[in-house]
Amino acid sequence: MKHIMIIDDSPTIRTSVEYALMGLGYPIANAENGSDALKKIAAIKGKGDDVALCIVDVNMPVMDGITFIGEFRKDDKFTPVLVLTTESEEQKIRAGKEAGASGWIVKPFSNQDMVKVVQRLVK
Numbered sequence: 001m002k003h004i005m006i007i008d009d010s011p012t013i014r015t016s017v018e019y020a021l022m023g024l025g026y027p028i029a030n031a032e033n034g035s036d037a038l039k040k041i042a043a044i045k046g047k048g049d050d051v052a053l054c055i056v057d058v059n060m061p062v063m064d065g066i067t068f069i070g071e072f073r074k075d076d077k078f079t080p081v082l083v084l085t086t087e088s089e090e091q092k093i094r095a096g097k098e099a100g101a102s103g104w105i106v107k108p109f110s111n112q113d114m115v116k117v118v119q120r121l122v123k
Helices: 011-024 034-046 065-075 090-099 111-121
Strands: 002-007 028-031 050-056 081-085 103-106
Touching: 002 011, 002 034, 011 028, 011 111, 028 034, 034 050, 034 065, 050 065, 050 111, 065 081, 065 090, 081 090, 081 111, 103 111
Parallel strands: 002 028, 002 050, 050 081, 081 103
Antiparallel strands: none
16 A cells, blocks of 8 residues: 655644545655654555655754655655745755655645645656
């Protein structure tokens, strides 16, 4: 079974992303930072499941989104990673792409936009 991993230090954002994606039929896992997410992804894979998509914030304590993408890409080159952020600066977008991000969505987002982007990435 493939899961969607939502990584954001804001419980409100995690809940709203989860709400937007409920109808897609994927089990959803949440993490509050990149380090937490890497542990939870390892647990998912340890049970024989996998991750269909990671949705990650950029600015988080402990391990930020760009660092998470770099660490995640060491073991997984193909799973799409969608960066979810308030940042729209070119420099951050470039850093995300260089680390291996598959796409970028800026907060605030509409549920329809989130679902469209996710459907495109998890095909």
